[in-house]
Amino acid sequence: MSTNTENVLQNHLTTAHAGVGAIMPDSTEVPTSAVTSSLVEALRSGMRGPVILPEDPAYDAARRVWNAMIDKRPGAIARCTGAADVMHAVRSAREAGVTLSVRGGGHNIAGNALCDGGLTIDLSEMRTVHIDPKTRRAHVSPGALLADLDHEAQAFGLATPVGINSTTGVAGLTLGGGFGWLTRRFGLTIDNLVAADLVTADGRWLRAAEDEHADLFWALRGGGGNFGVVTRFEFALHPVGPEVLSGLVVYPFHQALQVLAKYSESIPQMPDELSVWAVLRKAPPLPFLPPSTHGREVVIFAVIYSLASDNGMREIQAVREWGQPIGEHVGRAPYSVWQQAFDPLLTAGARNYWKSHNFTGLSDGVIQTIVDFGGRLPSDQCEIFVGQLGGAASRVAADATAYPHRDASLVMNVHARWDRASQDQDCIGWARAFFEAAKPYATGGVYSNFMTADEPERTGAAYGANYERLAAIKRRYDPDNFFRGNWNIRPARDGAVPGGR
Numbered sequence: 001m002s003t004n005t006e007n008v009l010q011n012h013l014t015t016a017h018a019g020v021g022a023i024m025p026d027s028t029e030v031p032t033s034a035v036t037s038s039l040v041e042a043l044r045s046g047m048r049g050p051v052i053l054p055e056d057p058a059y060d061a062a063r064r065v066w067n068a069m070i071d072k073r074p075g076a077i078a079r080c081t082g083a084a085d086v087m088h089a090v091r092s093a094r095e096a097g098v099t100l101s102v103r104g105g106g107h108n109i110a111g112n113a114l115c116d117g118g119l120t121i122d123l124s125e126m127r128t129v130h131i132d133p134k135t136r137r138a139h140v141s142p143g144a145l146l147a148d149l150d151h152e153a154q155a156f157g158l159a160t161p162v163g164i165n166s167t168t169g170v171a172g173l174t175l176g177g178g179f180g181w182l183t184r185r186f187g188l189t190i191d192n193l194v195a196a197d198l199v200t201a202d203g204r205w206l207r208a209a210e211d212e213h214a215d216l217f218w219a220l221r222g223g224g225g226n227f228g229v230v231t232r233f234e235f236a237l238h239p240v241g242p243e244v245l246s247g248l249v250v251y252p253f254h255q256a257l258q259v260l261a262k263y264s265e266s267i268p269q270m271p272d273e274l275s276v277w278a279v280l281r282k283a284p285p286l287p288f289l290p291p292s293t294h295g296r297e298v299v300i301f302a303v304i305y306s307l308a309s310d311n312g313m314r315e316i317q318a319v320r321e322w323g324q325p326i327g328e329h330v331g332r333a334p335y336s337v338w339q340q341a342f343d344p345l346l347t348a349g350a351r352n353y354w355k356s357h358n359f360t361g362l363s364d365g366v367i368q369t370i371v372d373f374g375g376r377l378p379s380d381q382c383e384i385f386v387g388q389l390g391g392a393a394s395r396v397a398a399d400a401t402a403y404p405h406r407d408a409s410l411v412m413n414v415h416a417r418w419d420r421a422s423q424d425q426d427c428i429g430w431a432r433a434f435f436e437a438a439k440p441y442a443t444g445g446v447y448s449n450f451m452t453a454d455e456p457e458r459t460g461a462a463y464g465a466n467y468e469r470l471a472a473i474k475r476r477y478d479p480d481n482f483f484r485g486n487w488n489i490r491p492a493r494d495g496a497v498p499g500g501r
C-alpha cells in the first residue's frame with residue numbers, strides 16, 4: 001500500500017461518522033502527503049508570520065495544546081499574522097496536497113488543532129478584538145481567547161455568551177456552538193454571531209452572513225472547522241455587568257441525592273437570567289469551606305444572576321434551601337472575574353479525558369448514577385460538570401443553525417483529569433463506565449466540542465438531523481474534503497441542499 005493510500009485510509013478511520021457504514025477511502029478526496037522543503041519555501045515566501053519546523057527551538061512549545069494527552073508532531077506550523085497569511089498557507093497546503101489542521105485557542109480535548117506530519121495553520125497570535133460600542137458589535141480575530149473578548153467588551157459594559165474557562169479559544173468554541181453563563185439569557189455563542197470572514201478550500205476569502213453565503217453562515221454555526229479557516233468573527237453584544245451576582249453554594253456529598261433532585265425540580269421555574277451549574281468533585285481548599293471538608297467529595301452549585309435586579313438574591317436564596325450548605329461564597333463581582341472563576345481548576349498541562357451526554361432533564365435514575373460515580377472519583381481533579389442550557393438557547397429551532405441540540409437543557413461533561421500517565425487506566429476507565437451507565441437517560445446527541453479523540457463514531461450524533469444539509473454545503477465549498485482534521489462532515493455525493501436557502 002502506498003504512503004498516500006495509507007494516509008487517506010488512516011484519515012477515514014479517524015473521522016468516520018455514525019451511519020456511514022463501512023469505512024472506505026473516498027475517491028473524491030485529495031490524497032495527502034508530508035511537508036516537503038519546497039512547501040516550507042513556498043510558505044515562507046508569502047507569509048509575514050514564521051513557519052516553525054521540528055528542528056526549531058520554538059517547535060515543542062508551538063505544538064503544545066491544553067490537553068497533555070495530545071502528543072502530535074506536525075511537519076510544519078505556519079503561524080499566521082492575518083488573513084493574507086491564512087490565504088497563502090491554505091493555497092500552499094492545497095497545492096502541496098498536505099494534511100492540514102487549524103489551531104485557534106488550542107483547547108480542543110481531542111487535539112484536532114494539530115496533525116501528525118502535516119501542516120498546522122496556527123492562528124494563536126491573531127488575538128485582536130475590536131469593539132464598536134455604538135453598534136454593540138465585537139470583531140474578533142481567530143486566535144483570541146475568551147478573556148480577550150471579555151476584557152475588551154467589558155470596558156464598554158458589554159458581553160456575549162461564551163464558555164466558562166477564559167483561556168478557551170473563541171474560534172473553536174464558536175464553530176461548535178458555544179455556551180456558558182449567559183446562554184440562558186442570550187442564547188448560544190452562535191446565536192450571537194452576525195458574520196464571519198473565512199478562507200475556503202480553494203483559497204478564496206468570503207464573508208458569510210444572513211445576506212451573503214447564507215448557506216455557509218448556517219453551516220458555520222455548529223458545523224465546526226469543516227468549511228474553511230475563519231479569519232474574523234463578528235458578534236452582537238449585550239449590556240452585562242460590569243458586576244453580576246454570582247458565586248458558589250457548596251453541599252456535603254451525603255446530601256447529593258436530595259440537592260440534585262431539588263435542582264432538577266427547580267429548573268423549569270428558573271428565569272433566563274439565572275444559570276445554575278452543578279459540579280461534583282473533591283473540594284478544593286477554598287477559604288469559605290471548613291478545612292475538614294477540603295479534599296472530600298462535595299456538590300457545588302455555581303450560580304450567576306446576570307440582571308441588575310433585587311430579584312437576584314431571592315433566586316439564589318432558593319439554591320441555598322435545597323439542603324444544608326457547608327459553605328458559600330456569593331456576592332456581586334465583576335462579570336469578567338466570574339468568567340475566570342474556574343480557571344485555576346482548568347489549567348493547561350494536565351492529562352484529560354472527557355465523556356459527555358445531553359439531557360432534557362435529570363430523572364431519579366440519572367441522579368442516582370451521577371451520585372454513584374461522583375462518590376468514586378479516581379483522582380482529586382476529576383469532576384462531573386452538569387451545565388445548564390435551556391432559556392434563549394432552546395427557543396431557537398433545531399434547524400435554524402447547524403447546531404442541532406436545542407432540546408438539551410443540560411449537558412453533562414464527565415471530566416476525568418489527572419497528572420501521571422500511570423493513572424490513565426483508572427481515570428479513563430471511570431469516565432467510560434460512568435458514560436455507559438448514564439447512557440439510558442441521555443438524548444443520544446452530543447456537543448461536538450466535548451468529544452474526545454476516540455469517539456469518531458459519535459460524529460453523526462453531534463450533527464444530528466442537520467448532517468445531510470451540512471454534507472450538501474460541504475460539497476459546495478469543500479468538495480474534496482480538504483478540511484477534514486475535525487469532526488468530519490463528508491461532502492454529499494449530489495449537490496442538492498436539503499432545507500437550503
Ligand SMILES: Cc1cc2nc3c(=O)[nH]c(=O)nc-3n(C[C@H](O)[C@H](O)[C@H](O)COP(=O)(O)OP(=O)(O)OC[C@H]3O[C@@H](n4cnc5c(N)ncnc54)[C@H](O)[C@@H]3O)c2cc1C
Nearest residue numbers: 104105106107108112113163164169171172173179225230
Ligand atoms: C477547560 C475547558 C473548558 C471548556 N468550557 C467550555 C464551555 O464552557 N462552553 C463551551 O461551549 N465549550 C467549552 N469548552 C470546549 C471548547 O469549546 C472546545 O475545546 C473548542 O474546540 C475550543 O476552541 P479552541 O479554539 O480553543 O480550540 P482549538 O483546539 O484551537 O480548535 C479546535 C478545532 O476548531 C477548529 N478551528 C479552530 N479555529 C478555527 C478557525 N479559525 N477556523 C476554522 N476552524 C477552526 C479546528 O477544527 C480545530 O481543530 C471547554 C474546553 C476546555 C478545555
